[in-house]
Amino acid sequence: MLDGADEREVLWAALDAIAALGPFTAAAAYLLHDGRPHRRPPPGGSANGAPPSELPAVGAHLDRRIAALHGRSRRLDPADPWLRALALRHHGRCLGYLVVRARTVPTDEEIALADLLARQAAVALANLALARRDRARAAEHERLRSAEIRRAADLGATVSALERESAYHEALSRAAASGRGEEDIVQTLHEHTGLPALTEDRFGNLRVWAGPGQPPDRPRSDSGPRNELLHRARQQPGAARERDRLVAPIAMGDDLLGLVALVDPDRRADRTDTSALERTGLVLAPVLAHQQKLAELEPQLRRDLVEKLIxxxxxxxxxxxxxxxxxxxxxxxxxxxxxxxxxxxxxxxxxxxxxxxxxxxxxxxxxxxxxxxxxxxxxxxxxxxxxxxxxxxxxxxxxxxxxxxxxxxxxxxxxxxxxxxxxxxxxxxxxxxxxxxxxxxxxxxxxMGTGDGEREADRFVGEWLGALLDYDARHHTELVTTLSHYLESGGSYDAASETLRIHRSTLRYRLQRIREITGHDLGDAGTRLNLHVATRIRNVLDQQPG
Incomplete structure (x- = not known):
């Protein structure tokens, strides 16, 4: 999107990207000129490759509705809740609109991605304007050179500055495309200007430092001066001086994400350094916006994926x-x-x-x-x-x-x-x-762990141990525990009495009482197996979840 040759390609590249990421179709694109919206047709044919007869109606009535938006995103047709205009805002100014229609109700994530792409389109339009300004400046320099208004030395300095800007633009593009993110971009700014470079979040916390040594200790600004700096960054495009630093905003539309700065106590930064700082802010804006959006969406997206899988x-x-x-x-x-x-x-x-x-x-x-x-x-x-x-x-x-x-x-x-x-x-x-x-x-x-299984287990325990459990509850005895240890020991009187810490004669007496109460023959192998299973299940069911 950022490499579009003109505004029309940027607008329709954004519409194509929105359509590819959600249930949206492109309807129309508008660019503001002198405060009035002008519709821009898709380059090289109709939107999304559709023949003109299949495009949504974009007549004069839509132009009038767009003109009445006054720089705001909103629904365009009460009868069609998902025909919507997305305002392309940058530094408080509306640069144009993207009109989309949703085939189905979009999710919150799809709406958020559409808004993010609209903000990126606004940054791209601003970048084109900045590039056009640079080209106009170069043309003016060439005209002055041709007219021999400037001296040869001035001409050499101008050409050198333009070459330096062009070289920085190429280096910045390589850093942005490297995939290594904010650190590489800030390092490129430092290497280009020779000045320490840094980024901060909107609260003044250091994010990235590039330069010799460690970042200087800076006392946290009071809220008053900091808010004034942020307000100036919103209202005034470009770099501004803050004590010993040149700072430029990093913003997506009206959302200020942070600041990029050059540490320049000796005030030796020239015009090309300032231009490099401003361009760095533009390039960092989508990088930081993407990081912010991922930080917000990734945990929920992971949870949603796990929920679908299980x-x-x-x-x-x-x-x-x-x-x-x-x-x-x-x-x-x-x-x-x-x-x-x-x-x-x-x-x-x-x-x-x-x-x-x-x-x-x-x-x-x-x-x-x-x-x-x-x-x-x-x-x-x-x-x-x-x-x-x-x-x-x-x-x-x-x-x-x-x-x-x-x-x-x-x-x-x-x-x-x-x-x-x-x-x-x-x-x-x-x-x-x-x-x-x-x-x-x-x-x-x-x-265990399933409703039917636990109910069947309860019935099984009740069938084999019910009378014994009732007897223990009424007389405060431990005959079920005695039976469990006896069966766990494999029917060994010595091992069971040692585990229970009772005399062998006491164990014999308890086992006789168990036979009398339950009517079960402990000498029968099948009976012992069922009783053993029942005591084990009871040991699990008798515990409450922690």
């Missing part, structure tokens, strides 16, 4: 979306579900999981659902290492991790999520609620 609603686009976050969904994954009590909350737990996965050299996508944090982990063998790493990050081991089975394709992730949830439920209801449990470790406990 609910089975993901499409083939999920591979592309995951790749945009640096994650390869083609690899085998396991789903881990985590719960950690404490005031930090899910956001802190999600960050801890990401850092822990990095320490373990695991690729992870993190999301959340209700009171649990969900991690889709590639390369995870078991949950134990993840539990330990997250515990170290949070400084607390009072949490639990449930891990589902391996998924060779994203379509298996909902099943792995269900397994991880059941594993977490069993862990939280066990006698040791803190730690990790893999679904493969559950054995007969796999029925």
């Amino acid at each position: 609910s089975g609603q993901a499409t083939e686009d999920a591979f592309t979306h995951a790749a945009a976050f640096g994650h390869d969904l083609h690899r085998p994954h396991r789903v881990a579900v985590l719960q950690w009590p404490g005031p930090a909350g899910q956001a802190a737990l999600g960050h801890a999981v990401t850092r822990a996965a990095g320490q373990l050299r695991l690729d992870v996508l993190v999301g959340s659902r209700r009171d649990t944090t969900i991690a889709l982990v590639a390369g995870l063998d078991s949950g134990a290492a993840l539990y330990r790493a997250v515990s170290e990050e949070l400084g607390s081991a009072a949490g639990a991790v449930g891990v589902g089975g391996r998924c060779d394709c994203p379509a298996d992730l909902p099943h792995s999520y269900d397994e991880a949830t059941r594993a977490l439920t069993v862990r939280r209801r066990s006698q040791d609620p803190h730690g990790s449990t893999d679904f493969e470790e559950l054995g007969l406990y796999r029925m």
